[in-house]
Amino acid sequence: MLRFEHVSLSYGPQKILDDLSFEIQEGQMAVLIGPSGCGKTTTLKMINRLIEPSAGKIYINGENIIDKDKVDLRRHIGYVIQQIGLFPNMTVAQNICVVPTLLKYSKEECDRIVRRMLDMVNMPYEQYAHKYPSEMSGGQQQRIGILRALAASPPIVLMDEPFSALDPMTRRSLQQEVRSLQQKLNKTFVFVTHDMEEALDLADVIIFMNQGKIVQMAPPEEMLAHPATGQIQDFLGKFINDPSPKDLTAADFMRAGVYTVSASRGINECVSMMQRRNVDTLIVVDDQKKYQGTVSIADIRLTGHVVKTIEPLIRCNTPTVHAGDNAKDCFDLLISSGASYLVVLDEEERVDGIITKTSMASAMAEQLWG
Amino acid sequence: MSIHDLPAALLQHLMFTVISVAIGFVLGLVLGILLSRKPSLSGVVLPILSVFNTIPGIVFIGLLFLVWGSHLATVLVALGIYATFPVLKNTYAGLISVDPQYIEAARGCGMSAGQSLFRVELPLAMPTIIGGLRMSTVYTVSWAVLASMIGLGGLGTFIYAGLSSNDNGLILLGAIPAALLAFVLGSLVDLLQRHVVPKGMRKAGEHA
Numbered sequence A: 001m002l003r004f005e006h007v008s009l010s011y012g013p014q015k016i017l018d019d020l021s022f023e024i025q026e027g028q029m030a031v032l033i034g035p036s037g038c039g040k041t042t043t044l045k046m047i048n049r050l051i052e053p054s055a056g057k058i059y060i061n062g063e064n065i066i067d068k069d070k071v072d073l074r075r076h077i078g079y080v081i082q083q084i085g086l087f088p089n090m091t092v093a094q095n096i097c098v099v100p101t102l103l104k105y106s107k108e109e110c111d112r113i114v115r116r117m118l119d120m121v122n123m124p125y126e127q128y129a130h131k132y133p134s135e136m137s138g139g140q141q142q143r144i145g146i147l148r149a150l151a152a153s154p155p156i157v158l159m160d161e162p163f164s165a166l167d168p169m170t171r172r173s174l175q176q177e178v179r180s181l182q183q184k185l186n187k188t189f190v191f192v193t194h195d196m197e198e199a200l201d202l203a204d205v206i207i208f209m210n211q212g213k214i215v216q217m218a219p220p221e222e223m224l225a226h227p228a229t230g231q232i233q234d235f236l237g238k239f240i241n242d243p244s245p246k247d248l249t250a251a252d253f254m255r256a257g258v259y260t261v262s263a264s265r266g267i268n269e270c271v272s273m274m275q276r277r278n279v280d281t282l283i284v285v286d287d288q289k290k291y292q293g294t295v296s297i298a299d300i301r302l303t304g305h306v307v308k309t310i311e312p313l314i315r316c317n318t319p320t321v322h323a324g325d326n327a328k329d330c331f332d333l334l335i336s337s338g339a340s341y342l343v344v345l346d347e348e349e350r351v352d353g354i355i356t357k358t359s360m361a362s363a364m365a366e367q368l369w370g
Numbered sequence B: 001m002s003i004h005d006l007p008a009a010l011l012q013h014l015m016f017t018v019i020s021v022a023i024g025f026v027l028g029l030v031l032g033i034l035l036s037r038k039p040s041l042s043g044v045v046l047p048i049l050s051v052f053n054t055i056p057g058i059v060f061i062g063l064l065f066l067v068w069g070s071h072l073a074t075v076l077v078a079l080g081i082y083a084t085f086p087v088l089k090n091t092y093a094g095l096i097s098v099d100p101q102y103i104e105a106a107r108g109c110g111m112s113a114g115q116s117l118f119r120v121e122l123p124l125a126m127p128t129i130i131g132g133l134r135m136s137t138v139y140t141v142s143w144a145v146l147a148s149m150i151g152l153g154g155l156g157t158f159i160y161a162g163l164s165s166n167d168n169g170l171i172l173l174g175a176i177p178a179a180l181l182a183f184v185l186g187s188l189v190d191l192l193q194r195h196v197v198p199k200g201m202r203k204a205g206e207h208a
């Protein structure tokens, strides 16, 4: 749908954009993100030819945009500028219909569009159509700015930090509106932001830029799972450390660094170890550190006088889980089994840690209250 | 020279003013627009204009009179040129101070350069432009006094006659109507201002 091929831009010796190549599919919401000055706005403005590349090509539906008439191209690409830019000398209705008017739609058609557009964002026509921008709040103006970009039903819509000036509540609700509009209208959106939360919320695909280059282009889940660089990780920051509860695993709930003993250890040695650490069971592993089972102080008292090592006393009745298992399942298992703990194993069946009721409770508290 | 000549002189004065201001407005508007399209030129053009602007009107009319003689055209051209300056300056200033976000929005919406100028930039600059027109009008009323210097009538006739005969009454007979004329024409421009300022840009309380 929208393809950049080796696009570069230099102002004199300064390289602003360096060999950008990417493709955005039809109906996708692509979000450009990156630190200030990395070239997001510049990239966006190249799509509607407000800025021309010094090298490389840009294709829309397979057509090189350099072959198209600039003015005509822009009438078929919606554009929301960062500063909103509603024309102060025009009413809301006139602002919404700027592009349809340029395309010479009839008066009735324009009026129909205004009604439909205002309806879409729940702003009554009678109340708002004939207001001037100066008579509206920032959030309302921003809505109209978005409607102006959508009015002529362009297949592509560009948005440059459209919500940057808004309070968090208004921003949330507008983000939801944009997302649902985009899904309803199935348009291709290119959205610039430097707010990672916004990017993760809205994007089908995130394009992370730095110093005029694309560092990583990936869907949000993939970027969260595998951030390409430390910088992206910093941008993702709290979102990495704050996975949603359903993504929590046994590893998040376990206590690591538990004591293990080898099966060849003598009875006396183990008893004193238990006393020293004030525990009533030990986790037993083999020479490769693989999990074998547990021995309990009760079993040692019962039969310990007839055996030398703990090996014959090993029991496998303690439930085990794997580090990647779903935390909720582990919780259920811990409660239903009545065991005092679960043993958490890694992929090689080595002991990673244990989940006790205490470790579970403190992990949950951590999730809840940070 | 008596009060009976006043209505004719006033009418003539009014005619000088209106025609010159009309010429100056059109010229100033067009030149201001052209200059604003090429702001790099303004560094050269505006200083030259303002030097020119400091040549006293009386010198300029005198020079033009020497070349062209005592014609109506001499007065109208001289006054017209003077009337151009304020309009030109304000048109230029108004246009280049249009917030770039509106120009970018206009371009981004697919307006051609002309559409952007006529639908967005000029309406937004209009208050400043009309401010220039007002200045131009008020100045021209007083400059038009100079017309009588080359024998073309107007209210200046009374003033010059009064000065040469030391007749203060005669001076006032020219000066007071001229002042009133300036006031009335200035108010008319203010009235126009109210109509051309885009509704959305009027301050609260000015809506009605």
Ligand SMILES: Nc1ncnc2c1ncn2[C@@H]1O[C@H](COP(=O)(O)OP(=O)(O)OP(=O)(O)O)[C@@H](O)[C@H]1O
Pocket: A011, A016, A035, A036, A037, A038, A039, A040, A041, A042, A043, A194
């Ligand atoms: N006309 C220009 N001449 C020279 N350099 C420019 C020009 N316009 C932009 N730049 C530079 O190009 C780089 C990219 O600018 P751009 O506006 O695309 O950044 P951005 O990613 O949108 O930043 P922000 O998040 O601050 O909006 C910046 O380093 C900027 O200084």
Ligand SMILES: [Mg+2]
Pocket: A040, A041, A042
């Ligand atoms: Mg930017």
